[in-house]
Amino acid sequence: MLKGAIDYAPSTFEERGAAVAFTTPLLSQTRVRRGERTKLEVLIPALSEGMGTYVVPWKAVPEMVPMTMHDRYLHDLIVKEEACSPQEIRRATLKAARRGLAGPQAAQAARRALEEDEEQSTLTHYLLLLSILKAVGLESPEMLKAGIGTEEGQRLTRQLMARAADSLKLEANLLYARLAEVAAAVAPVGLAQSPKPGRLLRGMQELKGFRDSMTQWANEVPNDAAPVAAFCADVAQHTIGIGDAILADFQRRVDAIGPLMRDWETDFAVIRTHARRMAWLLDGWTHVTGAWEVALAEDRQQQALTINELFRILPLLPKKESRVDMLGAAKRVKSVHRRSVRMLEDWRTGEMDVDAIRRIELVKARTA
Amino acid sequence: MTRASGTGKASGASPSARAETGTTPDLLPSLEQRLLAIPDDKFLEVVRLLERVNDHPDVRQTFDSIRPRLVQMRPGRRPTLKRVLCMPFEDALEGVGGGDVPLSRIERRVIAPLWGIVEERADRHQLDQLDRMVQEVAPGDHNGLLNIGRRLWPLAAQTLRAAMDDDRSRQALWRHLHGDEGLQRQVIDAAAYLDIGLSIEALKSDLSPKPVPELEDRHIAAIEQAAQAVARQSLAGVYPLLLVAAARLATPADLLRVLNDLDLGKARRDQPVLFAQLSGLVVSNLEARSARLDDRASAGERTVVKPADAMATAERLIASVTTTSTVMDALHEPLYRDRLAAVTSAVGAMVAESVLDTAPQGILSAIPAPTPDRAPEVDETAQIAAEDHARALRRCDRLADTLGLRQQVNDTIKRMGQGVEQRAQALLQDYPQRLEDAAATDAAELNLFYSLRLLELLAGSAKADPLRLAILSAIGESPEPE
Numbered sequence: 001m002l003k004g005a006i007d008y009a010p011s012t013f014e015e016r017g018a019a020v021a022f023t024t025p026l027l028s029q030t031r032v033r034r035g036e037r038t039k040l041e042v043l044i045p046a047l048s049e050g051m052g053t054y055v056v057p058w059k060a061v062p063e064m065v066p067m068t069m070h071d072r073y074l075h076d077l078i079v080k081e082e083a084c085s086p087q088e089i090r091r092a093t094l095k096a097a098r099r100g101l102a103g104p105q106a107a108q109a110a111r112r113a114l115e116e117d118e119e120q121s122t123l124t125h126y127l128l129l130l131s132i133l134k135a136v137g138l139e140s141p142e143m144l145k146a147g148i149g150t151e152e153g154q155r156l157t158r159q160l161m162a163r164a165a166d167s168l169k170l171e172a173n174l175l176y177a178r179l180a181e182v183a184a185a186v187a188p189v190g191l192a193q194s195p196k197p198g199r200l201l202r203g204m205q206e207l208k209g210f211r212d213s214m215t216q217w218a219n220e221v222p223n224d225a226a227p228v229a230a231f232c233a234d235v236a237q238h239t240i241g242i243g244d245a246i247l248a249d250f251q252r253r254v255d256a257i258g259p260l261m262r263d264w265e266t267d268f269a270v271i272r273t274h275a276r277r278m279a280w281l282l283d284g285w286t287h288v289t290g291a292w293e294v295a296l297a298e299d300r301q302q303q304a305l306t307i308n309e310l311f312r313i314l315p316l317l318p319k320k321e322s323r324v325d326m327l328g329a330a331k332r333v334k335s336v337h338r339r340s341v342r343m344l345e346d347w348r349t350g351e352m353d354v355d356a357i358r359r360i361e362l363v364k365a366r367t368a
Numbered sequence: 369m370t371r372a373s374g375t376g377k378a379s380g381a382s383p384s385a386r387a388e389t390g391t392t393p394d395l396l397p398s399l400e401q402r403l404l405a406i407p408d409d410k411f412l413e414v415v416r417l418l419e420r421v422n423d424h425p426d427v428r429q430t431f432d433s434i435r436p437r438l439v440q441m442r443p444g445r446r447p448t449l450k451r452v453l454c455m456p457f458e459d460a461l462e463g464v465g466g467g468d469v470p471l472s473r474i475e476r477r478v479i480a481p482l483w484g485i486v487e488e489r490a491d492r493h494q495l496d497q498l499d500r501m502v503q504e505v506a507p508g509d510h511n512g513l514l515n516i517g518r519r520l521w522p523l524a525a526q527t528l529r530a531a532m533d534d535d536r537s538r539q540a541l542w543r544h545l546h547g548d549e550g551l552q553r554q555v556i557d558a559a560a561y562l563d564i565g566l567s568i569e570a571l572k573s574d575l576s577p578k579p580v581p582e583l584e585d586r587h588i589a590a591i592e593q594a595a596q597a598v599a600r601q602s603l604a605g606v607y608p609l610l611l612v613a614a615a616r617l618a619t620p621a622d623l624l625r626v627l628n629d630l631d632l633g634k635a636r637r638d639q640p641v642l643f644a645q646l647s648g649l650v651v652s653n654l655e656a657r658s659a660r661l662d663d664r665a666s667a668g669e670r671t672v673v674k675p676a677d678a679m680a681t682a683e684r685l686i687a688s689v690t691t692t693s694t695v696m697d698a699l700h701e702p703l704y705r706d707r708l709a710a711v712t713s714a715v716g717a718m719v720a721e722s723v724l725d726t727a728p729q730g731i732l733s734a735i736p737a738p739t740p741d742r743a744p745e746v747d748e749t750a751q752i753a754a755e756d757h758a759r760a761l762r763r764c765d766r767l768a769d770t771l772g773l774r775q776q777v778n779d780t781i782k783r784m785g786q787g788v789e790q791r792a793q794a795l796l797q798d799y800p801q802r803l804e805d806a807a808a809t810d811a812a813e814l815n816l817f818y819s820l821r822l823l824e825l826l827a828g829s830a831k832a833d834p835l836r837l838a839i840l841s842a843i844g845e846s847p848e849p850e
């Protein structure tokens with residue numbers, strides 16, 4: 001069943017797999033991907049010494065590792081839904097957390113996150129609609145005054161959108177369909193003009209805060225984990241660099257909504273690819289930045305332990321995404337700071353550590 | 369911040385408004401409770417204003433009552449000469465509220481007479497000069513304060529010692545201390561800290577932030593170097609220095625563990641005496657901390673101690689007892705064995721009462737019993753408390769042997785597990801009656817999953833799994849067959 005540790009150097013995000021927010025400490029942030037013959041498989045890093053990663057058939061995981069009730073539920077859900085993209089995994093994770101199996105605080109956070117998704121989706125849809133009208137010179141104070149939720153507002157909107165469709169030389173229905181598609185693709189990232197940043201834009205801001213905090217810690221704290229913190233900051237910085245570039249192009253294309261509606265086939269494909277790439281790029285970081293926020297309120301020894309724990313699950317960029325050899329750099333950090341980088345305890349006999357599980361659940365409650 | 373003052377009632381104005389307008393602070397005591405409740409930024413503003421009239425007795429009393437919040441928030445207080453004077457022995461000052469008992473206690477009430485003696489008897493010119501300097505120092509400028517301390521601490525130590533040595537002064541001093549021998553001893557102790565003020569401050573920076581969770585090699589090296597430097601100056605200074613070091617550790621007994629291996633330089637010959645003094649103090653400190661548990665019990669406080677807090681206290685105390693016992697046993701020193709056993713027993717009693725006896729109420733009552741004529745309700749606050757209690761019980765399991773509570777802990781965990789299972793089964797049987805209304809179905813399912821979580825926390829995932837499968841089967845979400 002266990003193929004043995006492989007030297008794990010994924011080329012693409014898909015090959016790297018999507019991080020799953022399990023609460024079992026050993027499985028926390030392990031990655032799921034579609035393997036040979038499209039079967040799901042899980043990548044469990046560094047079970048013992050070395051950088052090796054074990055590739056385990058997804059269905060076999062519960063037999064190998066004692067899992068929390070939350071994780072068994074989530075595992076079943078991922079099997080049922082054949083989920084393996086960050087978006088699909090997130091949906092399954094929120095559903096499991098909403099069941100209360102990661103504790104009441106995580107359940108509350110999941111409920112809030114689902115509500116926010118809903119709100120963000122409506123808001124993005126509305127803002128894009130206004131952008132279309134603006135692009136064809138049909139801004140209407142009357143419509144804004146009436147509000148889109150009222151009958152009068154909707155009547156005015158339909159009228160204006162019909163004129164916009166004419167102006168764009170499109171069928172009105174097609175314009176609505178394209179608007180809905182753009183909104184669905186854009187909502188997780190969010191729009192620059194939105195009063196509330198989207199989830200992935202927020203993720204980028206948090207990642208920048210994490211980079212700064214790690215850099216500061218590495219410079220100021222005399223601890224064995226300081227070079228590990230510097231490495232974490234470095235990986236964050238590379239990710240931010242790529243993310244900023246994607247976002248700039250994404251924003252530019254979404255802003256040009258008129259041309260987008262006309263040159264639909266090419267432009268929309270790029271926007272959707274950008275949005276998906278952002279999701280992959282930030283996949284796994286929410287837990288990392290959230291865990292660090294929790295650790296900031298703790299003493300430095302606990303912070304050092306957290307940094308070493310984060311090193312194990314750090315979302316390194318795949319080879320095709322970055323020219324920097326992240327895996328090689330991680331190996332160097334690990335070999336120099338072997339004493340500091342804590343290995344996982346024996347996972348075969350490991351009894352459930354309720355305190356470690358609680359820490360993961362608290363992060364989940366902050367980051368849903 | 370400032371509210372309109374036309375209400376005709378002084379108590380209607382905010383504290384800052386009155387401080388700003390120079391109103392006498394005799395109404396402050398009635399505002400103390402409000403000061404504990406206002407938002408952080410307002411609180412800091414009030415503290416800054418009150419500091420300007422710090423010498424008024426009511427203001428001092430107000431500071432005493434808001435000290436827990438000051439300790440928690442640590443606002444950058446305006447530096448004063450009196451505050452600089454206290455820096456070398458601040459780690460030995462008694463705690464606030466329910467905090468732990470520090471080693472070698474110097475009571476806060478000694479500060480006023482101590483400062484009074486220094487103000488009255490030290491060279492006026494020098495004091496005035498230092499006072500002008502301290503007013504120039506910005507809050508948070510530690511180096512600025514050290515520069516003043518460098519001159520103030522030797523001056524104060526010398527003044528206190530001169531007052532003690534001279535017969536006539538001693539009588540005056542006695543009056544200052546209201547004939548309290550305890551206070552007199554504490555003044556002498558404080559003078560010993562002041563003698564080595566700079567060395568203490570350097571060591572404090574090496575042992576920061578407090579509490580140092582684990583004594584690492586670099587900490588040990590810093591203590592050793594500081595002790596050698598102090599021993600060159602005065603052998604008597606080594607003991608207070610070691611007390612500061614111990615006081616900054618999460619487990620002061622850790623210092624005992626390494627003490628005999630330290631190279632104390634010129635104080636090498638005093639090592640056995642220092643060890644005996646320090647170990648006696650550590651054991652007395654543990655006794656004082658366990659006595660505080662008894663005090664809380666007799667004051668009826670035990671019922672409000674949260675199980676998680678009780679376990680945190682128990683773990684800290686038992687870690688210290690264990691380290692101290694290990695050191696004593698290694699040295700074949702049976703002197704403290706009974707006293708340490710008494711501390712352990714007091715901790716055990718506290719744990720039994722706060723975590724074990726309260727478990728049925730704390731855990732089982734969070735699972736609602738089905739009520740046929742009412743829609744199910746979910747109480748997430750109760751669930752959070754119950755989960756915390758269950759986790760405390762698991763932590764208790766780790767200490768059970770040490771505390772002599774093995775049987776009691778096993779029985780409680782078993783009883784709680786059975787209780788949760790019974791209640792979960794009742795919810796399962798009731799579930800089909802909840803399918804007509806979506807909200808009721810949601811609530812019933814959440815209650816089922818929450819009971820599953822409690823069982824998992826108490827009995828582990830393997831024992832909870834059959835309940836998981838039963839719930840999934842009831843709600844139509846059974847896992848896919850292999």
